Amino acid sequence: MRLLGTKTFRHGVHPPESKDETSGLPIRQFPFAPLLIIPLVQHMGAPSIPEVAEGQEVWRGQRIARADGFMSVSMHASASGVVRKIALAPSISGRMVPAVYLEPFPGSTQEVLDGTPCPLETSTPEEIIAAIQDAGVVGLGGAAFPTHAKLKVPEGKVVDTLIINGVECEPFLTTDHRVMLEQSDDVFMGIRYLLKVTGAEKVIIAVEANKPDAAAHLRERFPSDINGTVEVLEVKYPQGAEKMLFSALLGREVPSGGLPLDIQALCCNVATTAEIGRLLPKGRGIQERVITVTGPAVRRKGNYRIPIGTPLRFLLEYAGVAEDVNRVFLGGPMMGAAVSSLEISITKGTSGVTAFTDSAAERTHSQVYPCIRCGYCVDACPIFLDPALLGKLAANEEFSVMAEAHNLMDCFECGSCSFVCPSHIPLVQRFRASKAAVRKAAAHKAGAA
Amino acid sequence: MPASGKTLEIRTSPHILSGNSVDTIMFNVVLALLPTTAFAVFAFGLAGLLTLSVALASCVLTEHLICRASGKPTTIGDWSVTITGLLYGLVLPPALPLWMVAVGGVISVAMGKALFGGLGYNTFNPALVGRAVLQAAFPVAMTTWIPGFGPDRFSSLPSSTLTLPFTQPTVDAITAATPLAAWKFGGETTATVDLALGFISGSAGETSSVLILLGGIYLVARNMMNWRIPVAIFGAVIALSGALHLADPSSYASPAFMLLSGGLMLGAMFMATDMVGSPMTARGCYVYGALIGVVTVVIRIWGGLPEGVMYAILLGNAVTPQLDRWFRPTVYGTRSKEAST
Numbered sequence: 149m150r151l152l153g154t155k156t157f158r159h160g161v162h163p164p165e166s167k168d169e170t171s172g173l174p175i176r177q178f179p180f181a182p183l184l185i186i187p188l189v190q191h192m193g194a195p196s197i198p199e200v201a202e203g204q205e206v207w208r209g210q211r212i213a214r215a216d217g218f219m220s221v222s223m224h225a226s227a228s229g230v231v232r233k234i235a236l237a238p239s240i241s242g243r244m245v246p247a248v249y250l251e252p253f254p255g256s257t258q259e260v261l262d263g264t265p266c267p268l269e270t271s272t273p274e275e276i277i278a279a280i281q282d283a284g285v286v287g288l289g290g291a292a293f294p295t296h297a298k299l300k301v302p303e304g305k306v307v308d309t310l311i312i313n314g315v316e317c318e319p320f321l322t323t324d325h326r327v328m329l330e331q332s333d334d335v336f337m338g339i340r341y342l343l344k345v346t347g348a349e350k351v352i353i354a355v356e357a358n359k360p361d362a363a364a365h366l367r368e369r370f371p372s373d374i375n376g377t378v379e380v381l382e383v384k385y386p387q388g389a390e391k392m393l394f395s396a397l398l399g400r401e402v403p404s405g406g407l408p409l410d411i412q413a414l415c416c417n418v419a420t421t422a423e424i425g426r427l428l429p430k431g432r433g434i435q436e437r438v439i440t441v442t443g444p445a446v447r448r449k450g451n452y453r454i455p456i457g458t459p460l461r462f463l464l465e466y467a468g469v470a471e472d473v474n475r476v477f478l479g480g481p482m483m484g485a486a487v488s489s490l491e492i493s494i495t496k497g498t499s500g501v502t503a504f505t506d507s508a509a510e511r512t513h514s515q516v517y518p519c520i521r522c523g524y525c526v527d528a529c530p531i532f533l534d535p536a537l538l539g540k541l542a543a544n545e546e547f548s549v550m551a552e553a554h555n556l557m558d559c560f561e562c563g564s565c566s567f568v569c570p571s572h573i574p575l576v577q578r579f580r581a582s583k584a585a586v587r588k589a590a591a592h593k594a595g596a597a
Numbered sequence: 598m599p600a601s602g603k604t605l606e607i608r609t610s611p612h613i614l615s616g617n618s619v620d621t622i623m624f625n626v627v628l629a630l631l632p633t634t635a636f637a638v639f640a641f642g643l644a645g646l647l648t649l650s651v652a653l654a655s656c657v658l659t660e661h662l663i664c665r666a667s668g669k670p671t672t673i674g675d676w677s678v679t680i681t682g683l684l685y686g687l688v689l690p691p692a693l694p695l696w697m698v699a700v701g702g703v704i705s706v707a708m709g710k711a712l713f714g715g716l717g718y719n720t721f722n723p724a725l726v727g728r729a730v731l732q733a734a735f736p737v738a739m740t741t742w743i744p745g746f747g748p749d750r751f752s753s754l755p756s757s758t759l760t761l762p763f764t765q766p767t768v769d770a771i772t773a774a775t776p777l778a779a780w781k782f783g784g785e786t787t788a789t790v791d792l793a794l795g796f797i798s799g800s801a802g803e804t805s806s807v808l809i810l811l812g813g814i815y816l817v818a819r820n821m822m823n824w825r826i827p828v829a830i831f832g833a834v835i836a837l838s839g840a841l842h843l844a845d846p847s848s849y850a851s852p853a854f855m856l857l858s859g860g861l862m863l864g865a866m867f868m869a870t871d872m873v874g875s876p877m878t879a880r881g882c883y884v885y886g887a888l889i890g891v892v893t894v895v896i897r898i899w900g901g902l903p904e905g906v907m908y909a910i911l912l913g914n915a916v917t918p919q920l921d922r923w924f925r926p927t928v929y930g931t932r933s934k935e936a937s938t
Contacts, residue, residue, distance in 0.1 A: 161615070163611075163613055163615070164613075319613070391929060391930070395929070401929055401930045401932060402929075402930050403930045403931075404928065404929070404930040404931045405930075406930065473605075474604075474605060474606050475605060475606050475607075475608075475612065476605055477610070477612060479610075481610065481611060481612040481613040482610060482611045482612075482613070483610050483611070484610055484612065485609075485610065486605075486606070486607040486608055486609065486610075486612070487605065487607075488605065488607050490605075502612075504612065514614065514618055515618075517618075517619040517620075517675060517716065517717070518715065518716050518717030518718065519717050520619055520622075520677075520716065520717045520872045520873050521717065521872050521873050521874075521875075521877055522622070522872040522877075523823070523872070523876075523877035523878070524617075526877045526878060526926070527879075530929070531928060531929035531930070532926040532927060532928050532929050533928060534877070534921075534925055534926075536877060537921075555928045555931070558928055558929065558930065558931075563610050563611035566611050566614070567611045567613065567614055567615055568615050568617065569614075570615075570617040570618050570619045570621070570622055571619050571717075572614065572618070574609075576609075576610075576611070577609050580609065
């Protein structure tokens, strides 16, 4: 659906939205798995330091690991139970990471332990930032960047606009949609904290036009003490990328290699905002999150509030998966990461679990043709790169040329180029590998010097 | 839950594709060319049918054999050589000796496409490469035209069609000047309605502007053709020929005549828009189209030949890589940097 006059960015693609099957389903509480495996690295940054020992009994909501430095966050027990061991566990990246193995008590309740509250009125921005870090909040949109680190406005920088990202442009996913409908009070409370921390004058809640009910609901309930608006954006991928939001809503571009702070703006995912608003007044930490479990291979699709550390195998068994499932990924189909093991756990960065069957996957099994210079990728790239040229350079392993002459490092890997390519050239896949090669070369150079 | 032995596929995102494919695009171009092709056969009868068939067969066969010879799977299934074969046949005079048609077909694919590296690498439009070689090698045969809609066109052939290889074709008693040649060498103009509908003499598939336009509109509607290119070509042709016509209507033909005559319509819609040889950015496409339009008019008015579309498009193909470099879009977040430095 395209509404005339709705704001948007230039370029982008229109994948099928595939949200109808779950967007109307209310958030439901997910049961505890017999064993929760809570990784100590669920965020970008340093692993958290465990504060519990094997055999120790913990309460649901109790802090079990503390942040290791500023680029790290706390972890909390997602159920009341016994710590069985602290050992390595598989992760989505393929690497083994340290994790707390927690066995919930039989009949463990949903009751949560409260901590030290961080009241909005009396807390200073510094106290709020510390509370957000201690609540273990990371970007729930998928990047899992420690939220408090983003919110700290350095000396000399000013934020005038805070954008709350409720776009959810990734196909299949409906968690942000449900959070906006069911937790609007949490969202607004979170916004109050964020405005206080950043000193921003106003807030814009960005919603894609395919969620008119969410936009209407938020507008209706918009509190008079908050200076801001709800903006409806055109349905287009990757509308929810923060760079796209800044150009669509503010007409500003984050400088290449720079930060949103360089253009006096900050963007925070709506579910993250809701968590801040829900947790801080009670001094709680993140011990669960809303996840859309969906895809053609899933029987009981839905939006579930799932304890962090729930093993993927347990989740899929509970939701029911078709016999011919052949692909499972965390997140949606455009940017989600394929799962190589069902033994990995749900982490704070998991916004969705999508499972495809053989038949649904056929569309990606197409023959690769040479580039016919159709220019579809050039018209799709939201940051105006030349994916066709970059693809050829990548095939020749000209990584430094790609980075230095053609802005490779500005690619944020949205996958629009690969999505539209009629030759089925794995463009973004090549760019990921190329970026890794460039980073490695830079690290090598720095090490040598 | 699947059995434990079930394997999961792992690949990196995106996990869905638009569903568009090179062979789908090429097949739709073939579809869009069918009305024009049918009209060519209708207008020129057996001669048109044979010219088109030999053109298509020689192109497709050449591609197939080259693939075989280089030990690769045949690529005729991607439909791209079918487009080349059809376009090549459509730009030939319908009474061209068939052996010349075949020679040009082989040249189109072997020299215009395979030599450059095949699909995606052919700098120039292969059909036009074949036609350009024929134009140089057989200038008389390539400018000998028969009138369309001859009463016995489905029962007899022009004598030139079956000329033996490497012999001079006998020129038929009945030949006809194309509207462009009639205008250039005789100062005559043709009725606009006849030009638009195709009741004129000319190359097999260049006569009916309306049908060509319909095919183009179909492709634009399916997002398989860059509309900016024909729009820029038409705009440039109208602007330049219109200005000249206004200045001196007796020496310069009207923009309508310029648009609807010769190979402009087919060239602008189906050859200049060949994705491989045209720029990838919007601004590049406008400049490319304008260049083709201007060069066409210049050749038609001041050049030695009545028609210039072919050379204009080949020139456009040649400058495309440079246009892509000049009109590369400004990367997000680099504008302010450029301004400050």
